[in-house]
Amino acid sequence: MAVTLTNIFPSYDIKANVPLANYTNTRVGGPADWIFWPKSLAELKAVVAYAHQIDLPVLVLGNASNLIITDDGYRGLVIFLTQLTRITVSEHAVTALAGAALIDVTTKAAEYGLTGLEWAAGIPGSVGGAVYMNAGAYGGQVDAYLESADVLTATGELKTYQNAELAFGYRHSKVQDTGEVIVAATFHLEPGNATQIWSTMEEFNTRRAQKQPLEYPSCGSVFKRPAGHFAGKLIMDAGLQGFTVGGAQVSRKHAGFIVNLGSATSADYVAVIAHVQETVAKQFAVQLEPEVRILGH
Ligand SMILES: Cc1cc2nc3c(=O)[nH]c(=O)nc-3n(C[C@H](O)[C@H](O)[C@H](O)COP(=O)(O)OP(=O)(O)OC[C@H]3O[C@@H](n4cnc5c(N)ncnc54)[C@H](O)[C@@H]3O)c2cc1C
Structure with a gap:
């Protein structure tokens, strides 16, 4: 039986067979069978439950x-949460729906004179x-400020995890293992002090613009920081800046980034990553592990 999500949920924002490159920050990625942008939690729950039911x-x-x-x-359903963006502020807390841009959350916190998230202003x-x-x-990390996170389980149950229950580690949280939303x-x-908060955010953003190739599509720092080293420095010392496959290039501005010069494919990215890993392992005996997730099937 062919899945016809658009017939089952006619009023939902669902599209069939859309190139994901239109929506990814790298501007690479083949088509998803379906893409869905829920406008409410109820829509999200309904579609996740249906997908679970039919093994999509x-x-x-x-x-x-x-x-x-x-x-x-991606053979299946990609759900973008980018329409679930409500942010609310109380005396000591900011609560945001998962699709809210981190940048908007930091701006809102600054507007209310709340300090803590300045480091995230440009992510x-x-x-x-x-x-x-x-x-x-810049010395900050989600786990130092997160109080709790609400998740939706595969069976449609909503539950709240407190910080300590999320098993945070370096670029890791428990949700990576549970698959919950x-x-x-x-x-x-x-x-x-609001003035101080705004100026710290501005300073971090200036540093980003100076050091990172924000003028090109990318996925940020490609590799995790290996113990005792900096990935960018190893890549730079290996002489890999400017190394290019097709349209994907190790940034000349920041060696930890791989930029899309315009025509990159995902295969180009994967080839550059493999070459960087191989070269750094050979020269410095350090195994670089990707921070970015390579997804699709
Ligand atoms: C120019 C640039 C600079 C960056 N700078 C930084 C930086 O300084 N520090 C840093 O840590 N990162 C940085 N990043 C990387 C990236 O912005 C962060 O990791 C960010 O938190 C990823 O959020 P996202 O919504 O884009 O996630 P996505 O790329 O959409 O998803 C990443 C993973 O999270 C999962 N996921 C996303 N949303 C949910 C959800 N609601 N429920 C369950 N799973 C979910 C996805 O399935 C995927 O596996 C940078 C990236 C770029 C392009």
Whole structure:
């Protein structure tokens, strides 16, 4: 029986056979059988439950800023949470739906004079993606500020994890193992000096613009920081800046980034990653492990 999601959920924002390259930060990625943008939690729950019922594989994404989708795309349903963006503020906390941009959460916190999330001001991910990845920068990391996260289980149950239950590690959270969908997160923040908060955020963003190739599509730092080293420095010392396959290039501005010069495919990205890993392993006996997720089937 052919799956016809658009017939079953006629009023939902669902499209068939759409190239994921249109939505990923790298601008690479083949077609998904289906893409769905839920406008409410109820829509999300209904479609996840139906997909579970008919065994349709589901991939939940936020801003697609930390992944490479393969050129053959995704056989199943990709759900982008980018319309679930509500952010609410209380005295010591900011709560956001998973699709809210981390950048908007940091702006909202600054507007209310709440300090803690300044380090995240320039990370182009969603709240869900940031919790999933335990994103971090400039000495800050999600696990230091997250109070709790609400998730949707595969069977449609909503539950709340407190910080300690999320088994956070370096670029790791428990949700990577459970496959649950993060639907909201609450960050615990402290009242601070608004002028100072804004200027810290601005300083971090200036540093990003100076060091990172923000003028090209990319997925941020490709590799995790290996113990005792910096991935970017190893790649630079190996003389790999500018190494190019097709349209994917080790950035000349920041060796930890692989940029899309315009015509890159996912295969180009994967080939550059493999070459960088091989060269760094040969020269420095360090095995670089990708931070970005390579997804698709
Ligand atoms: C220019 C640039 C700079 C960056 N700088 C940083 C940085 O300083 N620090 C840093 O840590 N990262 C950085 N990143 C990487 C990236 O922005 C972060 O990892 C971000 O948190 C990923 O969020 P996302 O919404 O884009 O996730 P996506 O790329 O959409 O998804 C990443 C993974 O999370 C899963 N996921 C996403 N949302 C959910 C959800 N709601 N429920 C369950 N699973 C979910 C996806 O299935 C996927 O496996 C950078 C990226 C770019 C392009």
